[in-house]
Amino acid sequence: MAVKNVYKQSESSASCSAIYRQFGTWLKCSCCPVSVRIAIWVTGFIIALHIFVFNHLPLSGSQLIRQQNMRIRSKRVSMPHHPDTIVATFGEDSWKARAKVVEAYQEKVLKEHAAKNNNDIIIRNCPYPSLAKLSEEQKMPRAANERHMVAPPQGGKISLVCCDTTKGTFTIIAHDKWAPKGAARFLEMVTSGYFNTGVPMMRCIKNFLCQFGLNASKEKLKDFDETIEDDPNWLPEGPTHRENALGIKRFAQGYLAYAGAGKHSRNKQLIVALTPNGPLAGGSPWEVPWGELVGEESYRTLSQIYTGYGEDGPKQGMLHNRGMTEDMKLEFPELDYINYCELLDEHDYGDI
Known part of the structure; x- marks a missing residue:
């Protein structure tokens, strides 16, 4: 007892x-x-x-761990949200590392949100933040020269768009006076986020043009299927105007227009000239240029677009019905894409 x-x-x-x-x-x-x-x-x-x-006597490592776990469980019962419990569970160093990751992510989101609100650039490596940074010739070409066979239409609204691609950035000036319906459709595609889900540059032919516009995302396939009316062509038409006496070709390198299949057939498929071209816009009303690339960076990117597939790239029918499937990505691994586009600035030329 x-x-x-x-x-x-x-x-x-x-x-x-x-x-x-x-x-x-x-x-x-x-x-x-x-x-x-x-x-x-x-x-x-x-x-x-x-x-x-x-x-x-000192405890062994396993005994110390068990003792620590018992204390943690005890704190969870009495104070389930106590910070010490979280720190003890993950360890002080790992908790600080996690906190830094979360803080960095939150800071990035806040900066992007502020950039959106302030119309700042959020596209990587875009060289021109506003129209004011462009030269007068870039904003409004005024005369026939080594680039333009004839002086393009003057004045009107001009819009600065920057597109990120797998080979670099494109800076695009869309001109309302060049082709009001065509420019408006392109800007609608940009501001809706259509390009931000990826658009394959599906038909790129060396020394000719690159065609794009069908979205890689299956969910975006029906967007902009409706056609728009043709704009009047401001370039001289016919086979006699493919090239002038100075050797300047009608459709300049970097001109942008629509791919079509007849009158009033324009919708969301676009073309950009990889080199100066004589036959384009020679009588096909959908090929009237609505804008052009500007800046050395844009033409450097243009020269790097992959053209090895030529006419044998992804089939338009399959793209239109399915988007860019994983099997198609494996079949065309060298294909380039537009990742996203952003409208950065827009003014009437007389107000700049």
Whole structure:
């Protein structure tokens, strides 16, 4: 009975000295035989020694982990959202690293949101933040020269668009006066985010043109299927005007127009001239230019677009019905894409 009481006392974390005093009291019991008193004394000493060793010797690694986990579970019960519990669970260093990642992401989102609100550039490597950064010739070509066979239409609204591609950036000036319906459709595609899901440059023929406009995303396939009316052609038509006496060809390198299949057939398929071209816009009303590339960076990008597939790139029918499937991506691994486009600036030319 005495031994049971002593063990119960040890479980309640009594000090070794207190246990020893208790055993001393029992050892003075005159009614107990000497052998019993000695056994009681030895048992008490062993229990006291066990408590001392348990409380003072260093714990092993696994014991420390178990002890820490017990403390964590205890805190979760009493304070389930206490920060110390989270820090203890992940470790202080890992928690700080996680916090930095979250903070960096939040800062990026806030900056992009602020850029949107302030009409700042969010496209990587776009060289021109506004129309004011362009030269007068880039904003409004005024005369026939080594690039333009005839002076393009003057004045009107001009829009600055920057497109990111797999080979670099394109800077595009869309001219309302050149082709109002064609320019308006292109700008509608840009501002709707149509290009931001990826548009394969599906038909790129060396020294001729590159055709694009069918979206890689299956969800975007029906967008801009409706056709628009043709714009009047401001370039001289007919086979006698493919090239002038100075060797300037009718459809300049970097001119942008629509691919079509007859009158009033324009919708979302576009072409850009990879080199100066004589036959284009020679009588096909859908090929009237509505804008052009500007800046050295744009023409450097244009020269790097992959043309190895030529007429044997992705089939238009399959693209129109399915988008750019994984099988098609594997079949045409060198194909280039427009990743996204952004309208950066827009003014009437007389207000710049």
